Amino acid sequence: xxxxxxxxxxxxxxxxxxxxxxxxxxxxxxxxxxxxxxxxxxxxxxxxxxxxxxxxxxxxxxxxxxxxxxxxxxxxxxxxxxxxxxxxxxxxxxxxxxxxxxxxxxxxxxxxxxxxxxxxxxxxxxxxxxxxxxxxxxxxxxxxxxxxxxxxxxxxxxxxxxxxxxxxxxxxxxxxxxxxxxxxxxxxxxxxxxxxxxxxxxxxxxxxxxxxxxxxxxxxxxxxxxxxxxxxxxxxxxxxxxxxxxxxxxx
Numbered sequence: 001x002x003x004x005x006x007x008x009x010x011x012x013x014x015x016x017x018x019x020x021x022x023x024x025x026x027x028x029x030x031x032x033x034x035x036x037x038x039x040x041x042x043x044x045x046x047x048x049x050x051x052x053x054x055x056x057x058x059x060x061x062x063x064x065x066x067x068x069x070x071x072x073x074x075x076x077x078x079x080x081x082x083x084x085x086x087x088x089x090x091x092x093x094x095x096x097x098x099x100x101x102x103x104x105x106x107x108x109x110x111x112x113x114x115x116x117x118x119x120x121x122x123x124x125x126x127x128x129x130x131x132x133x134x135x136x137x138x139x140x141x142x143x144x145x146x147x148x149x150x151x152x153x154x155x156x157x158x159x160x161x162x163x164x165x166x167x168x169x170x171x172x173x174x175x176x177x178x179x180x181x182x183x184x185x186x187x188x189x190x191x192x193x194x195x196x197x198x199x200x201x202x203x204x205x206x207x208x209x210x211x212x213x214x215x216x217x218x219x220x221x222x223x224x225x226x227x228x229x230x231x232x233x234x235x236x237x238x239x240x241x242x243x244x245x246x247x248x249x250x251x
Contacts, residue, residue, distance in 0.1 A: 001157050002110045002155055002157050003020070003139065003156070003157060003160060004142050004159045005020075005160070005162065006015045006142070006144070006160070006161050006162070007163060007169070007172065008143055008168060009143060009196050011162045012162060013141075013162045013226045013235050014042050015157060015158075015223060016162050016191055017042060017045070017138060017192060018047075019233055020244055020248070021138050021251060022099075023234070024248065025096075027248070029098065029135075030135040031136045032089060032100050032138075033046065033099055033101040033102065034101075034126070035140050036147045038106030038142060039142070040103050040105070042229065044232075046091055047096060047231070047235060048099075051158075054101075054177045055103070055104065056106070057092065057104055057105055057121070057125070058072075058104060058118045060092075064118050065117070066082050068117040068121055068188035072118045080120075082122035083121055085121065086196055087137070088102070103248075104126075105122075126152055132217070143176070144175075144179060145159070145176065145179050145183075150183045150184060153184055153185035153187075156185060157187060158214075158251065159176075160191055161211075162190075163193065164193050165195065165196075165204055171205075173243070177205040185239050188212075189211070189212045189215050190204075190208060191213070191215055191217065192213060193217045193220060194217070201216055214250055215244075215246060222237060230241075238241060
């Protein structure tokens with residue numbers, strides 16, 4: 001099962017991703033967690049020790065040069081467009097029980113994008129992860145889906161967009177849907193987060209009538225306290241854990 005998680009910044013996308021990853025781990029699944037958001041904090045949310053010490057792959061200059069035969073940051077010129085990446089998930093992952101985590105990092109872009117060694121390495125790595133790995137893959141994306149291309153989109157089982165009751169969140173969901181449609185990724189479901197009451201759930205359903213909802217997570221102080229105290233949201237007493245388990249059954 002290959003899952004990509006997206007949504008507007010601040011909606012709780014990483015919180016949901018970490019709950020999903022830890023629940024799958026408790027079910028005995030081998031999970032490859034991919035932090036594809038440049039504002040990376042998935043490792044900490046999972047509960048991996050010394051999460052701030054994990055170096056993003058996009059900043060591993062020696063590795064990028066070794067695999068692409070070009071210096072990171074260079075634009076144009078010659079470099080390998082199909083570098084070797086199949087060994088990287090096992091070599092470069094941080095571990096937590098049955099979970100392996102990779103932090104991709106961001107690529108500084110100018111103008112219409114970046115045709116550069118680090119960008120190429122990340123795209124080939126994501127393609128390998130989605131097409132060739134046999135673990136459950138959960139990718140915590142930024143608000144777009146820039147790491148996914150047409151080739152990888154076909155192999156993603158679900159794009160899960162996290163939304164909260166609010167106009168900007170709804171607009172972002174529509175934007176992500178348009179981007180996904182352009183690469184023929186049509187298996188899209190929503191998760192409503194920070195839902196305080198039935199009125200919030202109704203608001204989301206009425207304003208996003210063309211989407212399927214996988215489920216809803218309640219607004220709870222326990223998850224906020226977990227973030228403030230540097231704890232994984234999965235390690236606090238919250239109804240969110242059971243709600244996520246129900247979503248896994250649907251998936």
